[in-house]
Amino acid sequence: MTTTETEGAPTTGRLVKGPGLLLVWLYGVMSVGAVSRSIYQIATEFDRAPLAYGLSAVAAVVYAFITYTLVRGGETARRAALVCCAAELAGVLVVGTWTLVEPSAFPDATVWSDYGYGYVFIPVLLPLTGIWWLRRARTA
Numbered sequence: 001m002t003t004t005e006t007e008g009a010p011t012t013g014r015l016v017k018g019p020g021l022l023l024v025w026l027y028g029v030m031s032v033g034a035v036s037r038s039i040y041q042i043a044t045e046f047d048r049a050p051l052a053y054g055l056s057a058v059a060a061v062v063y064a065f066i067t068y069t070l071v072r073g074g075e076t077a078r079r080a081a082l083v084c085c086a087a088e089l090a091g092v093l094v095v096g097t098w099t100l101v102e103p104s105a106f107p108d109a110t111v112w113s114d115y116g117y118g119y120v121f122i123p124v125l126l127p128l129t130g131i132w133w134l135r136r137a138r139t140a
Contacts, residue, residue: 015070024067024071030119030123034057035060037056037060037111038059041056045108048107049106052108055110058091059110062091069081078134082130086127092116096113096115096124099114
């Protein structure tokens, strides 16, 4: 792993120390789970719930991008991950609320349905933790 210098401090790896390592692991697991689930559902059952399966695919892309930026490190990657975590949180809140208010729009669950209930609420807790860690990493 190489180290890039930004503002006089090593940045690569800084994001994957301590809680950052757990975030990378969790985002990696969520990436694999969401990608696998969405590929299978889109390939075999897309006509049943296109909105839900499409949103699961969006979640998979977001998870994969955040995983990549955390591993890459650097200030630009940290900022990109922070924006994606905020977008992810907004998505979880919007989709989670939508699934509760209008369940008929979602004949099948998404990763973000019911605020991530099917994933032990990790989809709502992960971006909150990510935002906290990424903001903390900026000041470190």
